[in-house]
Amino acid sequence: MNRIDEKFEQLRKRNEKALVGFVTAGDPDPGRSLEIIRTMCRSGVDILELGIPFSDPTADGPVIQRSSTRALKAGMNLSKAFEMIRELRGTCDVPIVAFSYYNPILAYGGAKFYRDALDSGADGVLIVDLPPEESDELTRQWPDRDLALIRLVAPTTPPDRMSAIAQSASGFIYLVSMTGVTGGGEPDLTELSFLTSELRSRCDGIPVCVGFGISLPEHARAVSPLADGVVVGTAFERIIEAHQNDSAVASKVGEAVGALKAAL
Amino acid sequence: MKTNQRAAPVALRQPIHASMPDSHGHFGPFGGRYVGETLMPAIIELEKAYARISALPGFQEELRRLLKHYAGRPTPLFPAARLTEKIGGAAIYLKREDLAHTGAHKINNTLGQALLARWMGKRKVIAETGAGQHGVATATVAALFGMECRIFMGTEDVRRQSANVQRMELLGAEVVPVESGTGTLKDAMSEAMRYWVSAVRDTFYVIGSVAGPHPYPMMVRDFQRVIGDETKEQMLEAEGRLPDMLVACVGGGSNAMGLFYPFIDDPGVEMVGVEAAGYGIATGKHAATLGAGSVGVLHGSKSFVLQDEAGQIMEAHSISAGLDYPGVGPEHSLLKEMGRARYEAVDDAGALHAFHELCALEGIIPALESSHALARAMVEASGQPRTRLIVVNLSGRGDKDLGIVQQARA
Numbered sequence: 001m002n003r004i005d006e007k008f009e010q011l012r013k014r015n016e017k018a019l020v021g022f023v024t025a026g027d028p029d030p031g032r033s034l035e036i037i038r039t040m041c042r043s044g045v046d047i048l049e050l051g052i053p054f055s056d057p058t059a060d061g062p063v064i065q066r067s068s069t070r071a072l073k074a075g076m077n078l079s080k081a082f083e084m085i086r087e088l089r090g091t092c093d094v095p096i097v098a099f100s101y102y103n104p105i106l107a108y109g110g111a112k113f114y115r116d117a118l119d120s121g122a123d124g125v126l127i128v129d130l131p132p133e134e135s136d137e138l139t140r141q142w143p144d145r146d147l148a149l150i151r152l153v154a155p156t157t158p159p160d161r162m163s164a165i166a167q168s169a170s171g172f173i174y175l176v177s178m179t180g181v182t183g184g185g186e187p188d189l190t191e192l193s194f195l196t197s198e199l200r201s202r203c204d205g206i207p208v209c210v211g212f213g214i215s216l217p218e219h220a221r222a223v224s225p226l227a228d229g230v231v232v233g234t235a236f237e238r239i240i241e242a243h244q245n246d247s248a249v250a251s252k253v254g255e256a257v258g259a260l261k262a263a264l
Numbered sequence: 265m266k267t268n269q270r271a272a273p274v275a276l277r278q279p280i281h282a283s284m285p286d287s288h289g290h291f292g293p294f295g296g297r298y299v300g301e302t303l304m305p306a307i308i309e310l311e312k313a314y315a316r317i318s319a320l321p322g323f324q325e326e327l328r329r330l331l332k333h334y335a336g337r338p339t340p341l342f343p344a345a346r347l348t349e350k351i352g353g354a355a356i357y358l359k360r361e362d363l364a365h366t367g368a369h370k371i372n373n374t375l376g377q378a379l380l381a382r383w384m385g386k387r388k389v390i391a392e393t394g395a396g397q398h399g400v401a402t403a404t405v406a407a408l409f410g411m412e413c414r415i416f417m418g419t420e421d422v423r424r425q426s427a428n429v430q431r432m433e434l435l436g437a438e439v440v441p442v443e444s445g446t447g448t449l450k451d452a453m454s455e456a457m458r459y460w461v462s463a464v465r466d467t468f469y470v471i472g473s474v475a476g477p478h479p480y481p482m483m484v485r486d487f488q489r490v491i492g493d494e495t496k497e498q499m500l501e502a503e504g505r506l507p508d509m510l511v512a513c514v515g516g517g518s519n520a521m522g523l524f525y526p527f528i529d530d531p532g533v534e535m536v537g538v539e540a541a542g543y544g545i546a547t548g549k550h551a552a553t554l555g556a557g558s559v560g561v562l563h564g565s566k567s568f569v570l571q572d573e574a575g576q577i578m579e580a581h582s583i584s585a586g587l588d589y590p591g592v593g594p595e596h597s598l599l600k601e602m603g604r605a606r607y608e609a610v611d612d613a614g615a616l617h618a619f620h621e622l623c624a625l626e627g628i629i630p631a632l633e634s635s636h637a638l639a640r641a642m643v644e645a646s647g648q649p650r651t652r653l654i655v656v657n658l659s660g661r662g663d664k665d666l667g668i669v670q671q672a673r674a
Contacts, residue, residue, distance in 0.1 A: 055576040058457040059300040077574040102298055103561045107575025129298045154302035179302055180462040
């Protein structure tokens with residue numbers, strides 16, 4: 001059983017919601033990034049979304065854009081991200097989702113990506129600009145489906161499209177809480193409650209995690225009854241940006257993780 | 265120098281007109297829709313709206329009327345006799361898109377898209393721009409239709425093309441300077457897509473080239489094909505036969521696609537796309553995406569891109585802000601792979617030389633973009649018989665580039 005499925009089963013038994021933590025691999029540099037991630041795992045992240053930096057992240061807001069720029073400058077790429085995952089696996093068994101834009105994976109090669117992702121200990125992949133319509137060209141190079149394919153649903157997604165997306169998703173469904181890029185605004189709970197119930201009625205038991213616009217424990221607390229988990233990313237990247245030259249950067253991210261997890 | 269693009273790995277079973285793109289927006293292995301889920305419903309809606317509305321006689325009639333009475337079409341096909349004389353080779357004709365309203369071919373597409381937006385009931389438009397020509401054309405049609413307009417432009421291009429920034433502002437558009445990346449067209453397009461994600465419910469994104477996710481490459485091509493359609497008719501009238509060669513510059517590739525498209529099924533007509541070689545391809549500072557790039561996904565479609573081994577998009581360089589783009593329209597990638605079109609590159613110095621030649625010999629100041637096409641056409645014409653007919657698409661006028669040209673002289 002995939003670590004992601006196992007994790008949601010454990011959480012369900014404990015009546016807990018998942019904290020999915022996003023961080024850009026290699027930000028501000030590979031060494032400190034690894035330390036930050038280890039601290040996040042120790043502080044309560046249930047699933048780690050590891051961002052593979054891309055030069056043109058069109059779905060992300062300025063904070064994550066800048067984190068990608070820092071990581072790229074520090075030499076991060078997909079093979080180094082796999083090395084990071086391998087190193088992490090020595091000390092933690094938190095499920096890991098590689099979050100990427102499609103072009104770095106296309107350049108790496110689909111079959112090689114699948115093999116190296118699993119070998120390194122990754123559990124899933126979320127490719128933000130690869131909709132179901134285009135993803136066969138990648139997944140047909142995958143011998144099995146051991147790597148979970150996390151799909152996105154947006155507030156603009158019509159109901160019948162939600163059903164189609166849910167059918168081809170595994171691991172969990174990432175519900176984008178607002179019409180916008182990462183890090184903008186706060187979720188509208190009325191709209192979100194409508195969206196989550198619409199989506200849940202169509203997704204056949206696949207867990208739903210809500211992301212975009214969740215940065216504070218009170219957002220997480222407000223959203224958690226609606227979903228199986230929340231995704232937080234920009235909030236962590238803001239801390240990394242503000243404390244990139246500070247030796248306490250990892251512990252500061254860890255504190256934020258602890259506060260968010262406590263609110264769920 | 266001829267390239268070796270004559271082999272045809274992609275077999276054509278039916279005329280390319282009818283089959284490209286396929287129902288999913290693919291031009292052979294290129295094209296498609298690679299965007300985040302928030303935008304998918306919007307581009308599916310756009311695809312359906314475009315199919316429905318563009319088939320309505322009322323829409324086509326209104327567009328034809330605007331192209332004629334507002335944009336000033338048809339533009340002339342001018343035999344450049346003094347230039348032809350100086351080269352002493354094939355006869356060079358200029359398709360005068362520089363004479364269209366706002367001074368470039370961009371107006372054909374922005375009239376089409378803004379009219380579509382109006383028929384779809386959208387009152388806000390956004391666009392990205394490099395040299396500013398597409399931004400000016402979008403601001404122009406937004407003013408004409410009373411629409412709210414926001415233009416994204418890289419800070420480097422804002423600096424290089426300040427006259428066009430003033431024009432856009434005079435026309436009532438808000439110009440948003442984009443600082444990320446290199447502050448050029450690629451970054452402006454990324455930022456426009458980001459903004460569109462937030463405003464997608466009521467905003468129409470007017471993409472300026474045959475790039476982006478389906479249906480944009482097809483739609484922009486369809487709005488630009490008027491260039492090729494007119495050229496065909498005008499050449500038949502002038503010479504009683506089709507031209508032997510078409511030459512056009514390629515950044516994203518919309519003016520070239522517009523010229524080429526109606527001739528794709530005329531095998532006797534050779535097509536040459538001209539990319540910017542910048543300081544020279546060997547220096548790495550260029551914008552020759554088809555010549556020196558590889559297959560990747562950028563801004564919503566799969567095509568050739570300039571990228572490193574890890575799939576990170578590289579910076580493009582050209583003296584011409586309009587060609588300074590590390591991607592290219594997917595249909596050009598297909599034409600290259602099929603060997604139907606040939607793609608060459610001209611460096612900054614070559615473009616400047618052609619610019620001055622046309623000024624001195626024909627009294628026409630061409631855009632630096634078009635000067636690349638002109639430079640290559642002069643090479644293609646040289647040593648050929650006078651009976652050979654070459655059409656160069658003069659995609660825009662050079663007023664916007666005077667500062668750059670002066671600086672290059674100094």
